[in-house]
Amino acid sequence: MRVLRALFGLILMTSAAWAGDFAPPKGDVLLTVKGDIAATNVDGTLELDAAQLAALPQTEFTTSTTWTAGKPQFKGVLLKDLIAAAGAKGGTITLKAINDYTITMPLADVGAEAPLLAYLMDGQPMSLRDKGPVWMVYPYDSSDKFRTEEIFSRSIWQLTEIDFSD
Amino acid sequence: MPARFLRFAGLARIARVVLGCVVVMSLCLLLPLGLRIHDSLAGLRSEASDNLHWNLSQLEVDLVRLDEEVRVDTLLPEAPLKELRKRYDLFYSRAQNAIGGKGYDAPGLGELPQDLAAHLNAYLARETPLIDGPDATLRANLPTMTQRLGALRDDLRKISIAMVDALAKLGDEKRDAFSALVRQMAWATGTAILLLAAMLGAAIWLNRIAAREQRLTAEVSRRLQATIDSALDAIIVSDEAGRIIQYNPSAETTFGWPRAEVMGQELGQMIVPAALRAGHAAGMARMRAQSSYRVVNAGRIQSVALHRSGREFPVELAISAAGGQSGRIFIAFLRDISDRLAAEAELTATRDQALAAGRAKTEFIAVMSHEMRTPLNGVIASLEIAAAMAEGELKRFITLAQDSAQLLLRHANDVLDITRLERGGLQMTIEDFDLNAHLSGLVETFRPICDDKRIGLSFAMPGEHPILQGDAFRVGQIVRNFLSNAIKFVKVGGITVEARVSAAPDARQVEISVTDTGPGIAEADQARIFDEFVMLDPSFGRTGEGAGLGLSICRRLARAMGGEIGVESTLGQGSTFWLRLTLPLGRKPAGPSAPVDRAPMPAMDVLVVEDNATNRAVVGELLRRLGQRVTFAFDGEKGVAAAQVRHYDLILMDVSMPVMDGLTATRLIRQDGASRTSRIIAVTAHSMPEDLDRIRAAGMDDVLSKPISGANLIRVLSGGLEAEGLIDDTRLAELRTAVGAEGLSRLAEKFFHDGNGLVGRLLAEDANITTLCHEAAGLASVLGATRLRVFCSRAEEMSKQRPDDARRLLRRDLQGLWAETASALRAQMGGTA
Numbered sequence: 001m002r003v004l005r006a007l008f009g010l011i012l013m014t015s016a017a018w019a020g021d022f023a024p025p026k027g028d029v030l031l032t033v034k035g036d037i038a039a040t041n042v043d044g045t046l047e048l049d050a051a052q053l054a055a056l057p058q059t060e061f062t063t064s065t066t067w068t069a070g071k072p073q074f075k076g077v078l079l080k081d082l083i084a085a086a087g088a089k090g091g092t093i094t095l096k097a098i099n100d101y102t103i104t105m106p107l108a109d110v111g112a113e114a115p116l117l118a119y120l121m122d123g124q125p126m127s128l129r130d131k132g133p134v135w136m137v138y139p140y141d142s143s144d145k146f147r148t149e150e151i152f153s154r155s156i157w158q159l160t161e162i163d164f165s166d
Numbered sequence: 167m168p169a170r171f172l173r174f175a176g177l178a179r180i181a182r183v184v185l186g187c188v189v190v191m192s193l194c195l196l197l198p199l200g201l202r203i204h205d206s207l208a209g210l211r212s213e214a215s216d217n218l219h220w221n222l223s224q225l226e227v228d229l230v231r232l233d234e235e236v237r238v239d240t241l242l243p244e245a246p247l248k249e250l251r252k253r254y255d256l257f258y259s260r261a262q263n264a265i266g267g268k269g270y271d272a273p274g275l276g277e278l279p280q281d282l283a284a285h286l287n288a289y290l291a292r293e294t295p296l297i298d299g300p301d302a303t304l305r306a307n308l309p310t311m312t313q314r315l316g317a318l319r320d321d322l323r324k325i326s327i328a329m330v331d332a333l334a335k336l337g338d339e340k341r342d343a344f345s346a347l348v349r350q351m352a353w354a355t356g357t358a359i360l361l362l363a364a365m366l367g368a369a370i371w372l373n374r375i376a377a378r379e380q381r382l383t384a385e386v387s388r389r390l391q392a393t394i395d396s397a398l399d400a401i402i403v404s405d406e407a408g409r410i411i412q413y414n415p416s417a418e419t420t421f422g423w424p425r426a427e428v429m430g431q432e433l434g435q436m437i438v439p440a441a442l443r444a445g446h447a448a449g450m451a452r453m454r455a456q457s458s459y460r461v462v463n464a465g466r467i468q469s470v471a472l473h474r475s476g477r478e479f480p481v482e483l484a485i486s487a488a489g490g491q492s493g494r495i496f497i498a499f500l501r502d503i504s505d506r507l508a509a510e511a512e513l514t515a516t517r518d519q520a521l522a523a524g525r526a527k528t529e530f531i532a533v534m535s536h537e538m539r540t541p542l543n544g545v546i547a548s549l550e551i552a553a554a555m556a557e558g559e560l561k562r563f564i565t566l567a568q569d570s571a572q573l574l575l576r577h578a579n580d581v582l583d584i585t586r587l588e589r590g591g592l593q594m595t596i597e598d599f600d601l602n603a604h605l606s607g608l609v610e611t612f613r614p615i616c617d618d619k620r621i622g623l624s625f626a627m628p629g630e631h632p633i634l635q636g637d638a639f640r641v642g643q644i645v646r647n648f649l650s651n652a653i654k655f656v657k658v659g660g661i662t663v664e665a666r667v668s669a670a671p672d673a674r675q676v677e678i679s680v681t682d683t684g685p686g687i688a689e690a691d692q693a694r695i696f697d698e699f700v701m702l703d704p705s706f707g708r709t710g711e712g713a714g715l716g717l718s719i720c721r722r723l724a725r726a727m728g729g730e731i732g733v734e735s736t737l738g739q740g741s742t743f744w745l746r747l748t749l750p751l752g753r754k755p756a757g758p759s760a761p762v763d764r765a766p767m768p769a770m771d772v773l774v775v776e777d778n779a780t781n782r783a784v785v786g787e788l789l790r791r792l793g794q795r796v797t798f799a800f801d802g803e804k805g806v807a808a809a810q811v812r813h814y815d816l817i818l819m820d821v822s823m824p825v826m827d828g829l830t831a832t833r834l835i836r837q838d839g840a841s842r843t844s845r846i847i848a849v850t851a852h853s854m855p856e857d858l859d860r861i862r863a864a865g866m867d868d869v870l871s872k873p874i875s876g877a878n879l880i881r882v883l884s885g886g887l888e889a890e891g892l893i894d895d896t897r898l899a900e901l902r903t904a905v906g907a908e909g910l911s912r913l914a915e916k917f918f919h920d921g922n923g924l925v926g927r928l929l930a931e932d933a934n935i936t937t938l939c940h941e942a943a944g945l946a947s948v949l950g951a952t953r954l955r956v957f958c959s960r961a962e963e964m965s966k967q968r969p970d971d972a973r974r975l976l977r978r979d980l981q982g983l984w985a986e987t988a989s990a991l992r993a994q995m996g997g998t999a
Contacts, residue, residue: 067262067263068266098252098256099228127255128255128256128258128259129255129262130259130262144208157259158259
């Protein structure tokens with residue numbers, strides 16, 4: 001916990017550098033971030049297109065999933081990096097998919113290596129049919145802790161909205 | 167106690183083993199179960215399959231929403247188809263999960279996932295070109311899409327239901343397996359808990375036993391401590407190095423050291439006197455080195471111990487050793503025996519005083535009997551003279567008076583016998599006698615008194631009537647005593663005296679019994695009656711017949727003769743007293759020996775020195791009757807004077823006389839005068855051994871005991887052995903002058919050596935006694951051992967005619983005479999050295 005707090009301290013410090021640097025999106029909006037955030041670009045929310053996501057710190061890993069065949073490579077932005085970039089605060093994060101699938105998770109559960117907000121699979125943008133445009137994935141193969149029912153249920157695909165309201 | 171400890175130790179060992187087994191068993195049981203449960207849990211935790219139900223329902227939901235949109239778009243021809251395409255994409259995405267995802271691929275589902283995938287693939291393959299195609303084509307195909315959607319929905323539903331059923335079944339199996347596992351675990355855990363509980367119980371039980379044993383041990387050691395503390399003896403325990411490790415209160419009292427000051431100190435420094443410390447240290451070192459004990463376990467030992475004050479005191483001690491865990495320990499029990507030794511010393515002193523008093527009494531009694539014998543001497547001697555002169559009726563009365571006098575004399579002698587027996591001074595007179603004649607005569611003397619009491623008296627001696635050698639008078643004395651007692655007790659009936667002899671080598675076994683028909687003697691009293699001063703019937707005391715000494719004297723006499731007396735009696739039927747003796751065979755025919763048969767004595771000049779007129783008259787008359795020329799002197803002084811002027815062959819010297827006693831007179835006569843070498847015979851009533859020594863020391867040659875009888879006189883006159891001096895002083899003096907004191911002592915040593923050898927050879931069974939006696943006589947003459955020389959010469963002469971008699975004589979007298987001679991000679995040598 002102490003490590004996490006220190007981490008958050010770091011996040012808050014760096015977020016100041018990011019806040020306010022987002023311009024309105026030029027392409028299709030892939031992800032909308034709202035709630036208690038420092039950085040906004042459209043009506044108090046932060047809307048991000050593919051180029052903006054690609055401008056954030058990138059992380060990638062390869063893992064098998066319960067829902068796909070083979071071991072795809074996922075690339076995208078770690079949730080913690082997004083939080084840092086948006087200057088988000090609050091206790092709980094609500095994530096919502098296109099098909100209205102919704103999950104909530106405590107901010108504290110956001111780790112240093114996962115979850116990843118992947119928008120590229122095997123280097124390709126993900127269509128709706130491929131659980132795109134954004135799929136929050138974990139490196140399931142790397143550890144037992146990423147193969148629990150909770151993690152599986154948090155692996156939300158066709159993600160469109162992240163809300164830091166609570 | 168050790169057995170209990172062993173049993174306990176055994177139990178504890180078994181318990182440890184059992185406990186170990188239980189722990190191992192529990193581990194073996196629980197560990198695999200635990201691992202399996204862990205695996206099952208891990209399986210549950212990392213559930214690889216997504217929730218199938220969720221997936222299926224989501225698939226159906228997406229299908230329904232697509233269907234809904236298709237129907238809406240069919241009814242509204244102007245509606246944009248964007249929403250329709252989005253819903254199709256969502257369904258497509260969902261369907262992809264089912265086609266390639268692991269969520270539908272659970273074991274036990276069989277072909278169902280493939281079946282599902284096939285249906286979905288078939289559907290997507292047909293629809294996707296329409297969706298991705300132009301709007302017009304899509305819109306034209308909407309009604310058929312609805313139909314195909316309905317068909318797909320039915321198929322999906324069927325497959326879903328089949329999958330859910332299979333899954334439910336799988337779930338049940340999994341749950342059952344897991345619950346079985348948990349049940350097993352529960353059983354195993356329960357068993358382990360039970361076993362552990364049992365072991366805990368056993369441990370508690372063993373613990374209790376241990377506690378009890380400990381209590382017991384504590385109690386035993388407490389008791390032991392109490393025993394040691396309350397012991398009357400001092401108890402000191404030391405370790406192997408000799409340091410005190412236990413010290414009881416009695417030890418504090420005994421040695422004066424308080425416990426606190428001696429604990430741990432070296433034992434030897436504390437209680438061993440300085441003089442004994444070296445020995446003590448050596449003993450301890452020896453024990454440490456070789457475990458050999460000299461004092462330890464040796465029972466009670468007396469030693470000396472040291473008190474704190476420096477006082478040394480006698481102790482009695484016993485030491486034992488015991489092995490301990492830290493080496494051996496020594497336990498010493500000590501007792502201060504100062505008081506006991508003092509008491510013993512006092513007791514000894516008291517006993518010595520009592521003995522001295524007893525001796526004084528014996529002296530007194532001896533003197534009294536002598537004093538009685540002196541007047542009796544006169545009576546008996548006078549009667550003897552009168553009897554020789556009298557005739558007829560008068561002679562018969564005189565004979566009676568003689569008998570009574572003899573009896574009176576014997577009573578006095580009885581008392582004297584006791585004193586002599588007590589001091590071991592009784593002399594036996596050994597002579598040949600006819601037992602039959604002796605006993606029949608003796609029995610006859612009791613006939614008048616038996617006739618008076620009207621009781622029978624008989625004597626019988628069946629079988630052989632041998633001539634025996636022994637003290638006939640003492641044998642008769644015993645039989646007389648038996649007879650007197652019998653007569654006292656028998657009221658009706660009679661007394662039988664019986665003698666039997668049986669053969670023994672060179673001797674005869676003699677048994678004389680006196681059987682009466684008296685009241686008998688209770689068994690309890692039978693042994694007692696031979697003790698001094700025991701009279702079963704107090705009334706005898708009043709008859710004045712005796713002092714209860716009779717049987718006691720008899721027993722002493724019998725033993726002195728190497729025999730035994732005893733009694734067999736049945737109460738109410740009578741008693742038999744018996745005497746058993748072994749006597750050598752004699753040769754001489756029985757009968758009154760003697761003077762009568764002798765050849766007349768050669769006439770000698772005899773000087774009688776005697777202050778008592780009666781005795782003078784008696785002795786004078788007896789001597790005259792033996793044909794001797796008699797001269798009288800009235801006291802010692804006159805005797806010396808007479809002996810000076812004229813040589814007498816024989817001088818009879820009374821020992822106790824007024825003016826000058828016999829001993830002084832003898833010394834004076836021996837110094838000078840005509841009778842210097844005459845034989846001088848002491849006449850005395852003092853016949854105690856020390857008197858004889860004094861008499862001989864004064865220079866007298868022999869002793870004549872009062873009362874003087876004719877027989878005694880004849881013996882003296884004929885120069886009986888006793889007449890010869892043991893050692894001829896003159897001869898010794900000459901030798902000493904000739905060879906010097908040293909030469910003489912060498913001669914004497916040779917004499918003792920050769921003499922001892924000769925005596926041994928003479929007493930051998932097959933000795934040539936004639937030659938040996940000659941040799942012995944020669945040896946005796948060298949040093950002037952006169953009496954020995956005369957004895958040997960006589961035996962030599964006798965051996966030529968009667969070798970058997972000579973042998974008997976030698977056996978009887980040689981050793982005694984040799985011992986006497988040797989001791990006299992030693993006294994002479996010692997006295998002059």
